[in-house]
Amino acid sequence: MKSPTPVIQIENLIYAYGRAEAVRNLSLTVEPGRCYGFFGRNGAGKTTTIKCLLNLLRPQSGQVRVFGLDPARQEVEVKRLLSYVPDQVAFYPWMSVRETLDYLASFRAHWNRQTEQELLERFQLDPAQRTGNLSKGQRTQVALVAAVCPETDLLVLDEPTSGLDPIVRREFIEAVIGAYQQGVPGKRTILVSTHLISEFEGLIDEFTLIDHGRAVLTLDADQARERYQKIRARFAQPPSDIDLKTALRVRRDGRELELIANGSGPELMKRLREHNPESLTTESLTLEEIFVATLKS
Amino acid sequence: MILQINFKSGMPIYLQIVDQVRAAAASGALRPGEALPSIRPLAEELRVNRNTIAKAYTELESQGVIETLPGRGCFLKENQSALRKKVRRELLVEHIDQVVVQAHHLQVPRDEFLELIRERLNVLDDKRRAHEDHKEAPKED
Numbered sequence: 001m002k003s004p005t006p007v008i009q010i011e012n013l014i015y016a017y018g019r020a021e022a023v024r025n026l027s028l029t030v031e032p033g034r035c036y037g038f039f040g041r042n043g044a045g046k047t048t049t050i051k052c053l054l055n056l057l058r059p060q061s062g063q064v065r066v067f068g069l070d071p072a073r074q075e076v077e078v079k080r081l082l083s084y085v086p087d088q089v090a091f092y093p094w095m096s097v098r099e100t101l102d103y104l105a106s107f108r109a110h111w112n113r114q115t116e117q118e119l120l121e122r123f124q125l126d127p128a129q130r131t132g133n134l135s136k137g138q139r140t141q142v143a144l145v146a147a148v149c150p151e152t153d154l155l156v157l158d159e160p161t162s163g164l165d166p167i168v169r170r171e172f173i174e175a176v177i178g179a180y181q182q183g184v185p186g187k188r189t190i191l192v193s194t195h196l197i198s199e200f201e202g203l204i205d206e207f208t209l210i211d212h213g214r215a216v217l218t219l220d221a222d223q224a225r226e227r228y229q230k231i232r233a234r235f236a237q238p239p240s241d242i243d244l245k246t247a248l249r250v251r252r253d254g255r256e257l258e259l260i261a262n263g264s265g266p267e268l269m270k271r272l273r274e275h276n277p278e279s280l281t282t283e284s285l286t287l288e289e290i291f292v293a294t295l296k297s
Numbered sequence: 298m299i300l301q302i303n304f305k306s307g308m309p310i311y312l313q314i315v316d317q318v319r320a321a322a323a324s325g326a327l328r329p330g331e332a333l334p335s336i337r338p339l340a341e342e343l344r345v346n347r348n349t350i351a352k353a354y355t356e357l358e359s360q361g362v363i364e365t366l367p368g369r370g371c372f373l374k375e376n377q378s379a380l381r382k383k384v385r386r387e388l389l390v391e392h393i394d395q396v397v398v399q400a401h402h403l404q405v406p407r408d409e410f411l412e413l414i415r416e417r418l419n420v421l422d423d424k425r426r427a428h429e430d431h432k433e434a435p436k437e438d
Contacts, residue, residue, distance in 0.1 A: 035346050174341040181347040182337070201304055202345030222309040229307065279402045284307035 005068040007032050007154055007189040008053065012062035015048050022048040024213035025062070030206075032153075033186035037200060037207030037221070038193040039291055045213040046193040047087060050158050053191075054084060066154070080109065082154040083147035087162065089139045093132025097142055100131050101149075108150040115179055119145045122175065137168035144172060148179045155180055157192040161199065169199055177203065197288040204287065209294055217294055221287060228285035228293065229265035233257045233277040242271055248293060260285070260293050298327045298334070302343050310345055314353035319362060322373055323384035333363060333371040 008030035015023040023045040030036040040046050051057040052064050055071040055078070064071060071078045091100050097120075105111040120127060123141040131139065140160060147155060155176070161169040181188055192200055207224070209217040219227070228248075234256045242257075244250050246264035250257065255278075261268050265282065272280055285293060298321040302310055321327040336354065340347040354371055357363045362380060363371045400410045 033348065035348075170344070173344055177344065177347060178337055178341045181340070199344070202302060202310065202343060202349070205346060205348070225304060226307050226309075277402065278404075283305040286304045 014061040040210035087159040098127035
């Protein structure tokens with residue numbers, strides 16, 4: 001069986017602002033129906049990459065495909081198939097929420113009025129309110145309504161929850177799960193770029209960690225949590241001759257040891273056990289902890 | 298039945314859901330014929346991918362734990378006695394293993410450990426008996 005066309009395929013993408021290289025040789029593939037995390041610090045190159053998908057920037061080298069199409073040549077087709085919540089949401093400030101949504105709907109072949117109504121109620125947005133008077137959180141909510149109602153096959157979220165309060169962040173994610181993921185399984189694909197990883201943790205199927213424009217780590221989320229472990233051991237005497245070279249990071253404090261392992265957890269546990277620890281515990285790293293461990297080592 | 302996801306357990310999320318539903322069935326928190334939460338609200342509440350919940354329910358269905366009635370949702374199947382016994386044992390083994398490991402770390406010898414278990418069983422038996430006696434006692438008041 002031929003595997004389906006990836007929703008997003010980026011190969012060796014390079015983009016520089018003048019001499020400042022923002023994206024250096026980035027490759028990633030997002031399969032249909034997945035929720036794909038695109039993690040990186042501020043300035044890592046996430047937004048630049050996303051802009052290349054939307055033809056807001058042209059790749060200087062490498063190739064970008066969305067549903068197998070070239071965003072630079074088939075911009076309208078690509079934009080028909082996706083919706084986008086940018087990191088900075090801007091509307092015409094004199095328009096009301098109602099007028100803004102009608103205006104945005106006029107560009108779309110399809111618009112689910114029932115979903116729109118449900119989301120407006122859920123977010124307690126007043127349709128008569130001028131968008132210029134909305135809070136940052138409310139503007140993001142309007143942007144999400146506008147992104148969900150066309151029921152496109154791809155939803156691109158660029159740092160959607162930065163700068164929002166915790167309640168709004170939660171509601172945002174719940175709405176993405178409830179309203180956007182509502183569709184046919186395998187047809188709703190999400191690309192979410194963020195550095196606020198923990199709140200998206202349960203949503204992410206697979207992720208790429210980008211740093212200084214390069215992909216440093218691409219993994220399935222369940223596999224990542226299985227591979228990355230934190231091991232704590234305490235001994236009767238400070239241990240001296242244990243080989244811990246395969247650990248990603250080692251912290252020592254007297255008789256205690258804390259290790260971060262990437263795949264070498266079972267082997268390290270065996271080695272620690274040979275020294276008869278008084279206690280030995282292990283837990284998985286969350287995606288956020290993996291992010292920190294990878295970028296700080 | 299309240300489910301909880303732990304990202305630090307190292308276990309795939311859908312398997313955590315499968316295990317917790319099986320445990321709920323074994324403990325009686327979920328009774329035969331009772332409905333499981335629908336996918337959408339559960340996904341929102343746990344803030345996990347809908348596909349993950351769907352995958353967990355598919356797995357539970359293939360294990361014969363739940364059944365899907367079209368248009369009505371998922372329900373715990375009747376006749377779970379075999380499963381209940383098996384799951385109960387599995388759950389208990391998990392806890393016992395933790396205690397055994399702990400005993401090893403604390404360097405409690407095997408005989409002493411087994412003796413301690415016997416002792417605790419007796420203590421708890423006595424407590425339960427005292428409690429039952431107490432319940433019958435008020436008649437004398």
